[in-house]
Amino acid sequence: MLEYFFYVILQNNKKKEDMNEQSDYQPQMNAQSNSQENEVKKYKRLTAILSVLCIVLAAVAIYALTHVKTYVTEAHEAQNEQMELQMELDSIMQAYNQIKGEYGDLNNELTAKDSAILAQAEEIQTLIAKQGDYNRIKKKLELLQNQGKEYVNLLDSLYTANAQLITKNENLTQEITQLNEERSTLQEEKEQLQTKVNTAAKFKAYNVSLKGYTSKNAETPKARRVKSMKVNFTLSENHLVSAGEMNIYARISLPDGRVLALGTGDNYSFLNDGKRLQYTIKETINYENKAKTINLVWTLREGDAAVEGQYHVQLFTDDDFIGEASMNLQ
Secondary structure (H helix, E strand, C coil), X not given: CHHHHHHHHHHHHHHHHHHHHHHHCHHHHHHHHHHHHHHHHHHHHHXXXXXXXXXXXXXXXXXXXXXXXXXXXXXXXXXXXHHHHHHHHHHHHHHHHHHHHHHHHHHHHHHHHHHHHXXXXXXXXXXXXXXXXXXXXXXXXXXXXXXXXXXXXXXXHHHXXXXXXXXXXXXXXXXXXXXXXXXXXXXXXXXXXXXHHHHHHCCCEEEEEEEEECCCCCECCCHHHCCEEEEEEXXXXXXXXXXXXEXXXXXXXXXXXXXXXXXXXXXXXXXXXXXXXXXXXXXXXXECCCCEEEEEEEECCCCCCCCCEEEEEEEECCCCEEEEEEEEEC
């Protein structure tokens, strides 16, 4: 089209010149012939220039189209890379947060490690937003993933150690419970044994008797003839108590429940199980851990007389009740 356009312009200019020359200078035909040759040469040169120009324009257009296509392709690839990097970062952080949630309070022991991982993730996020170098971001993601794996390994170690401690504590708790149970059992056995020992350590009086006697020391069941009362018994053998002096107390009760005594003051009483009791007869003996026969005598005071009915005697040491007996006077 450009060649045709310039050709038409040249032809019109040539016709105008030819008409002017024919009207003014008819004799100059030869000169005109030379001029036409020059015009043809100019046309050819112009045509060559236009051809070169068209080729250059075509090359520029092709280059521009290729460059635009390359730019579009690179932009699309960059967008894909950015999405890929973002997805990879999101995946790593999702797995990391899930692990943190599973291990609960154990994360508190790795605060410094956790802060480093979060700082690294934030830096990568910034580089992705700025469309930073793909390879650099990729290396940082690999580093972040390795940090996450190291974090998980540390958590596993803590979890294992914690589980071992829990198991150890449970075992210790069971052992302590078992020891407490054994101690409780031993304490019960000890208390039972102590009870048996205490029971065995107590004195016992057997063959206890209470009888009335006349003034001639003859046994009698007749109240009117009784001038004294005798308590006879045998104190048992016992090697669990300490040998030495001990007090024996006899309480003789009348049929009406009154206790025979020399007086009502503390000098005529003793303590038993926290209670103060009046005694009728008191005697201090020397105990040698062997069975010992003891005789206690209560003599009626002048003017006193025994009454009919049942009499009762109770025997005590300073610590224990050791026996009793009864008699009926007529």
